[in-house]
Amino acid sequence: MDHDLLVTLKALSDASRLRIVGLLAARPAAVEELAENLALAPGTVVHHLKRLSAAGLVESRPRRPYVEYALKVDRLHQVGRMLDQMERGSEQEAHLPGPSGEPLPAFEAKVLRSFFEGGRLVSIPAHEKKRLVVLEYLRDRCFSEDQVYAEKQVNECLALYHADVASLRRYMVDAGLMTRNAGKYRRPTLSVPMPG
Amino acid sequence: MDHDLLVTLKALSDASRLRIVGLLAARPAAVEELAENLALAPGTVVHHLKRLSAAGLVESRPRRPYVEYALKVDRLHQVGRMLDQMERGSEQEAHLPGPSGEPLPAFEAKVLRSFFEGGRLVSIPAHEKKRLVVLEYLRDRCFSEDQVYAEKQVNECLALYHADVASLRRYMVDAGLMTRNAGKYRRPTLSVPMPG
DNA sequence: GCGGTGATTTGACAGTCATCAAATCAGGAA
DNA sequence: TTCCTGATTTGATGACTGTCAAATCACCGC
Numbered sequence: 483m484d485h486d487l488l489v490t491l492k493a494l495s496d497a498s499r500l501r502i503v504g505l506l507a508a509r510p511a512a513v514e515e516l517a518e519n520l521a522l523a524p525g526t527v528v529h530h531l532k533r534l535s536a537a538g539l540v541e542s543r544p545r546r547p548y549v550e551y552a553l554k555v556d557r558l559h560q561v562g563r564m565l566d567q568m569e570r571g572s573e574q575e576a577h578l579p580g581p582s583g584e585p586l587p588a589f590e591a592k593v594l595r596s597f598f599e600g601g602r603l604v605s606i607p608a609h610e611k612k613r614l615v616v617l618e619y620l621r622d623r624c625f626s627e628d629q630v631y632a633e634k635q636v637n638e639c640l641a642l643y644h645a646d647v648a649s650l651r652r653y654m655v656d657a658g659l660m661t662r663n664a665g666k667y668r669r670p671t672l673s674v675p676m677p678g
Numbered sequence: 679m680d681h682d683l684l685v686t687l688k689a690l691s692d693a694s695r696l697r698i699v700g701l702l703a704a705r706p707a708a709v710e711e712l713a714e715n716l717a718l719a720p721g722t723v724v725h726h727l728k729r730l731s732a733a734g735l736v737e738s739r740p741r742r743p744y745v746e747y748a749l750k751v752d753r754l755h756q757v758g759r760m761l762d763q764m765e766r767g768s769e770q771e772a773h774l775p776g777p778s779g780e781p782l783p784a785f786e787a788k789v790l791r792s793f794f795e796g797g798r799l800v801s802i803p804a805h806e807k808k809r810l811v812v813l814e815y816l817r818d819r820c821f822s823e824d825q826v827y828a829e830k831q832v833n834e835c836l837a838l839y840h841a842d843v844a845s846l847r848r849y850m851v852d853a854g855l856m857t858r859n860a861g862k863y864r865r866p867t868l869s870v871p872m873p874g
Numbered sequence: 875g876c877g878g879t880g881a882t883t884t885g886a887c888a889g890t891c892a893t894c895a896a897a898t899c900a901g902g903a904a
Numbered sequence: 905t906t907c908c909t910g911a912t913t914t915g916a917t918g919a920c921t922g923t924c925a926a927a928t929c930a931c932c933g934c
Contacts, residue, residue: 504764519841525884530922742902
């Protein structure tokens with residue numbers, strides 16, 4: 483979620499891409515059309531469109547013999563709203579809501595309240611049971627299922643909550659909350675820790 | 679205006695700076711405080727704060743013995759609104775409104791209508807009188823007085839309207855609409871072209 | 875099947891920039 | 905004045921990325 487915002491802002495923070503968004507705001511267009519308007523090579527335009535697409539700002543559809551790229555205005559509005567609410571973000575995080583607002587079990591709520599302050603993790607719990615609560619909470623806030631994360635991305639989101647991202651990463655992997663394969667991280671498909 | 683949006687988006691499109699914004703959203707803070715939370719060197723934090731400041735997102739105030747940096751929420755909201763309205767941007771430009779909405783003299787209005795299409799300059803007028811109308815219009819939309827622009831910035835804004843930015847730049851300078859000094863561009867302070 | 879057109883991918887290059895360590899500055903206290 | 909603390913500047917380095925030209929792909933009509 484937070485990570486997506488970053489991706490989207492990065493996508494919008496380039497002159498050429500902003501111009502593309504401006505052009506697509508008027509009407510959908512093909513790659514070559516954009517390339518001509520922007521005085522850029524088609525390959526470059528494709529590169530930009532891919533970034534905008536990864537940010538959910540643009541969608542493509544075959545329109546033989548062209549490919550029609552169109553702006554997804556909803557996403558733009560979403561980003562606008564996110565920025566508007568960013569100032570509230572930290573206050574809300576101070577409430578430490580559960581994944582979908584439902585109340586947390588008492589123990590977990592207590593642990594989270596005592597280890598978080600102003601939306602940030604003040605220290606990593608030494609007791610394994612408490613640590614697990616914190617780690618699981620962070621994992622849910624940072625990573626979605628069925629997505630692969632580079633170590634850099636993992637660090638980026640964890641850093642939102644605590645400076646020592648290396649420890650958090652290691653603990654998560656050790657606890658089986660995240661799996662690491664060839665430098666890539668992901669949530670385990672079905673992690674029911676079975677003893678024996 | 680458009681240029682400021684780019685600067686601001688660039689400022690927001692970095693993980694560290696987003697985290698800074700998040701921290702400052704909770705409460706104002708000093709450089710070292712931020713540096714510790716982010717696990718970054720103080721110098722690096724200052725660098726980021728300078729960028730955020732240039733984007734108008736942050737302001738600083740001496741708070742001996744510290745320097746207090748605070749978020750300017752208004753600016754954040756402004757950006758959010760700009761993104762919301764970006765989709766309307768091109769439509770509005772299609773109307774080619776004057777600098778502050780007042781009606782343009784008939785001749786200028788006619789020239790602009792015939793040389794612009796969908797908010798873009800379709801070709802540079804060959805006739806000097808018409809060209810001047812177009813150039814002046816573009817200058818007003820791109821550059822404010824009392825500000826110095828690098829050539830790159832000049833190109834960025836002009837490119838929003840026409841691919842051949844080099845010609846536009848040259849014509850503007852030749853016509854005295856912009857002055858160039860040591861690679862830097864600016865609007866002439868008082869440009870009353872006096873013959874002789 | 876074969877060309878042709880438009881889209882995409884690839885490899886290389888250049889410019890930008892985040893980051894750090896270390897040097898420097900600024901102002902209060904001793 | 906001379907320290908001390910915190911902020912800022914500087915220079916260097918490494919990573920990222922926007923850009924292009926050229927190669928490749930995908931699909932259509934012949």
